[in-house]
Amino acid sequence: MTLSSFLTNLVIPLNLCIALLLAGAILFIVRWRKTAFIVAAAGLSWALFWSLPASSLWAGGRLEQLYPYQMPSSLPTAQAIVVLGGSTANARQNWFQPYDSATASPRIDTAAILYKENRAPLIVVSGAALEGSVSEAQVMANALKQQDIPESAVLMESRSFTTHENAIYTAEKLKQRDIKQILLVTSALHMPRAMAVFKKQGMSAVAAPSAPQIVVPSDPSFSFWQPNMRALAASRSIVKEYVGLLVYWVRGWI
Known part of the structure; x- marks a missing residue:
């Protein structure tokens, strides 16, 4: 450990x-x-x-507020979109509400939207297999295929188990292609640490977080102070x- x-x-x-x-x-x-x-x-x-x-x-x-959420169309173009494996609060739309598959928004959906908005011509999916034999990168690549993203536009990095390794191994692959300008996709909560490690690896990264999840729900019975x-x-x-x-x-x- x-x-x-x-x-x-x-x-x-x-x-x-x-x-x-x-x-x-x-x-x-x-x-x-x-x-x-x-x-x-x-x-x-x-x-x-x-x-x-x-x-x-x-x-x-x-x-979450350190790198505020922006609409994909308002983000600058880059050479690649990098999306990190993992999930925060099961990709729930709201931290304090039950999980609902109809409203859940995984990080990979954000990457797909950015690609379709022509923000970058390449998506790099990063993450090793945390359980079993199928890596998070492969799972994300499969999800992108289901959203009609061409396989030629997806690059997999399947060695990393931590955010630090995400940055090291992804940067290696990108530098081989002479790519330094990226849009970095992860949860809003995880973005400060992710941005810091990618910048440490010499990447020119722009934060493209998924929508914030830790927000006050619309439920009128919600209480700030009730356990x-x-x-x-x-x-x-x-x-x-x-x-x-x-x-x-x-x-x-x-």
């Missing part, structure tokens, strides 16, 4: 809450009762904080981005 993965799994709200409650129980048993209550309270507070929609809107929304299990479960994506930015900065990858 990498350092980034370890830290991310450790500070995921539910995981850290359980770990601190267990630590509190042990401290209580060994009669460090005041410390035990403090540790347990810290764990419960961490989980409570991330169960509040207001917390996701503040922390996650801040990342929400969906918000708690999805908060791991926000935590992952903040930990990833820290680790990537420490390691000199951004």
